[in-house]
Amino acid sequence: MLIELPKHAEIFGCIKINEVQKVLKLESEEVQSELLRGFSKEEMEEILQRMCIVVPIKDEKMHLLDGVLRSIPLGCRIVVVSNSQRGERDIFKMERDLVSDFYRVTKHPIALIHQKDPGLGVAFKEVGYEHILDESGFVRNGKAEGMVVGLIIAKMFGSEFVGFVDADNYIPCSVNEYVRLYCAGLSIANTPYTMVRLHWRYKPKVIEDRLYFRKWGRVSEITNKYLNKLLAVQTGFETNIIKTGNAGEHAMTMKLAEIMAFSTGYSIEPYQLVYLLEEFWKGETKYREAVSSGIDVYQIETLNPHIHEEKGDEHIKEMLLQSLATIYHSKLSNEKLREEIVEELKRSGVIRRRNEIKKNKVMPPIAEIDVAEFQKLLDEYSETFISFG
Numbered sequence: 001m002l003i004e005l006p007k008h009a010e011i012f013g014c015i016k017i018n019e020v021q022k023v024l025k026l027e028s029e030e031v032q033s034e035l036l037r038g039f040s041k042e043e044m045e046e047i048l049q050r051m052c053i054v055v056p057i058k059d060e061k062m063h064l065l066d067g068v069l070r071s072i073p074l075g076c077r078i079v080v081v082s083n084s085q086r087g088e089r090d091i092f093k094m095e096r097d098l099v100s101d102f103y104r105v106t107k108h109p110i111a112l113i114h115q116k117d118p119g120l121g122v123a124f125k126e127v128g129y130e131h132i133l134d135e136s137g138f139v140r141n142g143k144a145e146g147m148v149v150g151l152i153i154a155k156m157f158g159s160e161f162v163g164f165v166d167a168d169n170y171i172p173c174s175v176n177e178y179v180r181l182y183c184a185g186l187s188i189a190n191t192p193y194t195m196v197r198l199h200w201r202y203k204p205k206v207i208e209d210r211l212y213f214r215k216w217g218r219v220s221e222i223t224n225k226y227l228n229k230l231l232a233v234q235t236g237f238e239t240n241i242i243k244t245g246n247a248g249e250h251a252m253t254m255k256l257a258e259i260m261a262f263s264t265g266y267s268i269e270p271y272q273l274v275y276l277l278e279e280f281w282k283g284e285t286k287y288r289e290a291v292s293s294g295i296d297v298y299q300i301e302t303l304n305p306h307i308h309e310e311k312g313d314e315h316i317k318e319m320l321l322q323s324l325a326t327i328y329h330s331k332l333s334n335e336k337l338r339e340e341i342v343e344e345l346k347r348s349g350v351i352r353r354r355n356e357i358k359k360n361k362v363m364p365p366i367a368e369i370d371v372a373e374f375q376k377l378l379d380e381y382s383e384t385f386i387s388f389g
């Protein structure tokens with residue numbers, strides 16, 4: 001993998017947000033220069049061994065999950081967290097069969113759990129992390145909730161890096177690139193508190209009878225605009241440094257992941273940036289080591305386009321609302337920005353009244369969870385957790 005090194009970054013206290021970097025070559029020798037960094041196969045493999053890839057999934061086509069799993073590079077562990085349908089039409093059972101077959105054939109270490117596993121609820125309750133549970137004691141619905149489950153399991157496995165990839169990807173080999181980009185980004189960092197967020201080069205769509213290579217997703221462009229405005233509220237300088245507000249494909253060092261707070265559902269990705277700024281730039285964080293080491297955010301543009309399942313207008317509207325709500329309710333925001341967000345959401349037909357912009361639920365960092373105890377509880381009570389390799 002050969003990538004550009006960032007030529008420019010913007011600094012917000014201890015947080016450094018780097019401008020978007022491009023991929024120059026998918027494979028490379030080791031290169032270390034002022035402008036470029038190339039990773040040899042051996043270097044990549046060394047990082048992959050320390051990484052866990054979490055795949056959140058809810059009722060996706062088996063074909064898509066199958067392609068995603070087969071494309072994840074060798075070396076890293078995989079954790080699939082499912083919130084798929086059970087009962088008569090048991091999609092989760094199909095996922096379980098697929099995962100078992102995948103391991104039988106490939107011997108790639110992989111684990112699977114259902115988000116609504118009662119034992120998972122018990123384990124969270126017993127270790128004092130009820131923030132993720134609903135009133136009945138089950139883990140709440142939501143992509144973010146699935147990701148937090150995956151994160152704890154990755155920590156249980158002792159992974160030093162954790163990355164996330166969606167299961168509904170129509171181009172399996174793009175996932176291979178995503179994971180390698182995580183490795184590249186995580187290893188150019190100078191601090192153990194690092195995040196890598198991917199920016200898709202194109203998000204193609206069929207328009208009339210032709211594949212049109214759109215540059216931006218419908219939600220991302222708007223989320224980025226308001227995240228950048230949030231920065232400008234505080235600094236007085238306009239910027240467009242943030243290009244990955246909704247980056248579902250992202251990775252972190254475990255040291256950073258465990259001190260992050262996570263916002264529910266699809267607001268998780270924009271909130272990661274809002275949280276970092278609130279906590280480590282303008283806040284009085286207790287995580288002092290992160291402040292002294294510094295936090296690096298890398299944004300890397302993929303070579304592959306991203307083609308995934310189209311989930312309809314209502315889904316897009318919900319995602320936009322949740323994303324902008326994190327900015328609207330941020331303590332870094334001001335009345336003028338809030339007014340602009342209200343207008344944006346009304347214009348896009350997402351809300352009619354301001355009070356529809358509800359504050360998202362936030363799950364605090366997992367750093368204090370006793371992971372050994374969590375594992376013990378999971379082993380004892382879980383009905384769905386399987387782990388191979």
Ligand code: GDD
Nearest residue numbers: 056057058081082083141142143146166167168217246248
């Ligand atoms: N475990 C779990 N639990 N997984 C879920 C849940 C849930 O409740 N809901 C959705 N997922 C899975 C989906 O099956 C898919 O694999 C992944 O999470 C992403 O969900 P999508 O519904 O496909 O979201 P999207 O494609 O519209 O949005 C994605 O890209 C955005 C950036 O464009 C997501 O990754 C967003 O978070 C991201 O902002």
Ligand code: MG
Nearest residue numbers: 166168308309
């Ligand atoms: Mg999708």
